[in-house]
Amino acid sequence: MNMLRSITADNPRSLVKPVFYTTIANLAGIIPFALLVEAARLIFNPFVHPEIPLDTARLWWVCGGLAASLVLLFVCEIPAYRAQYRDAYSAAEDGRSRLAEHLRKLPLGYLNKRDPGDLANMMTGDFAMLEHGLSHLVPQMIGAAVMPVLALFGLSFLDWRLALSLFAAMPFAILLVLLTSGIQRKLGSQHMRARIDAGGRLQEYLNGIRVIKAYNLTGERFVRLEGSFRELMRQSIRLEGIVGPIVLSAIACIRGGLTLMVMAGVHLLLGGSLDVITFVAFLIVGTRIFDPLTTALAGYAELRYLEQAGGRIVQLLRELVMQGERQPPANHDVELKQVTFGYMDQQVLRDVSLSIPAGSFTALVGPSGSGKSTILRLIARFYDPDKGTVMMGGEDIRAMDPEALLQKVSMVFQDVYLFQDTIAGNIRFGRKDATREEIEEAARLACCHDFILKLPQGYDTMVGEGGSTLSGGEKQRISIARAMLKNAPIVLLDEATASLDPENEAEIQKAIDRLVRGRTVIVVAHRLKTVQHADRIVVMDHGQIVEQGRHDELLSSNGLYARLWSRQHEHASGG
């Protein structure tokens, strides 16, 4: 059952139709064999028993039946073929969508620990293997099981001794494959690890190609990439080199049954206890009956390999998604109560308590790495705290449905990601059902409208993956337009650290001022002058809140804020 779950990406029901139609097609495939045996019997009968004339009428009927059975086989194979391919591809499509949806709901903490190359490989490589398995290997396996069982049953009626000798070696072959399945699995998983590693290295190489060129790192990075390709080759050769002989031995063992049957047949024929016609019938059937089984044995090793690919998918599908069903309350006060959090082992926030009343403007400031952006991520529930609670309207956000919670929050982050879509499509991510007028209105408020109209196709201009065709400031404004469209009561803003030209900076500031009006706003600010009018400024250092208050209060208390302010002030007047 585990294997079935694995190879169907946890959806064994997708196998029902292909298995049903393939079994019918295989059963239909037995009829021509039976008719061939009957034809051989009729033809050889006059030679063995000269007193009996050739029964031509019956022979014609058998020939007609043979033609009809081939038509029947064709008719049965069409739905089997369709079921195998259609269901294989739709099962893989369904599995890919389920996995993508599941990944979206997993805590970011879990995804951070996974190699993105590995996940991408799972979506493409592993599912491609499942498609191949469901469309080719599973039908082969069914054929391999149905044909010999029916043949053994039918041939036993003709002569049980020959039938037994024909199949005598089969249990040894099956035993050989089963006993070595541990080795096959181990080699398969080593090969898979090498494949994932090569995929990861390749992705790293492609993602970093600009840095590699800029710093002339070609040699070192390429060596790592080449090393992973070499390891993959080594593991592939090892896998084929060891699994191949096992499978070939099993096939030889099965074929040995035919030799055994011929020897037994000759012995019985000479002893007079077997007639030639039955022997000929066995020879006809015996040469073909093992074909599906030998093909399936070669596929069996592949199936085990595929089981591992599917197993990885099933394991990921079973990872617990973020829990919580409650709808967020109408009150949008935000509060952190003694929150402690770290991404991996390193603690990033220590015992942080902070209360943000609805409708207020709060700024988080402090040195780089002090944990400011992490607070925003916890409020949006990208992660759950290790200790303490994050509350909204007096309720723990862990009890809330993460998706409903995100409806309450608009985010504008430093690293704006634009999808490979039109400008309008990218703004529409703010609200799926927004009309074109609403999108343009949001763009106007976010100071994007003018630069968008200057693009070749205006709002219908495509932006590349990652938005590489727009400047940093333009991307920021697009993301503000998204947030405008979303119109959520809480706004989380992570101010861009990269220096922008004065015109862009003024436009962005104007857009932000419009976005935050009348909402609960939490801003991570790097330039203190942009937040000097905040209701409250929270100063962070080494994962803790060291000061908080209004700009004037903080300046007069002469602490970290005053130092940061004077440093930036001197810097600005000096520059």
Ligand SMILES: Nc1ncnc2c1ncn2[C@@H]1O[C@H](COP(=O)(O)OP(=O)(O)OP(=O)(O)O)[C@@H](O)[C@H]1O
């Ligand atoms: N996804 C992550 N995985 C592991 N560590 C992380 C991750 N994000 C941030 N960190 C680490 O957590 C610490 C706090 O990061 P955070 O982004 O909250 O700081 P910050 O105060 O916003 O910094 P900055 O002003 O430079 O944006 C840093 O040491 C950072 O390296």
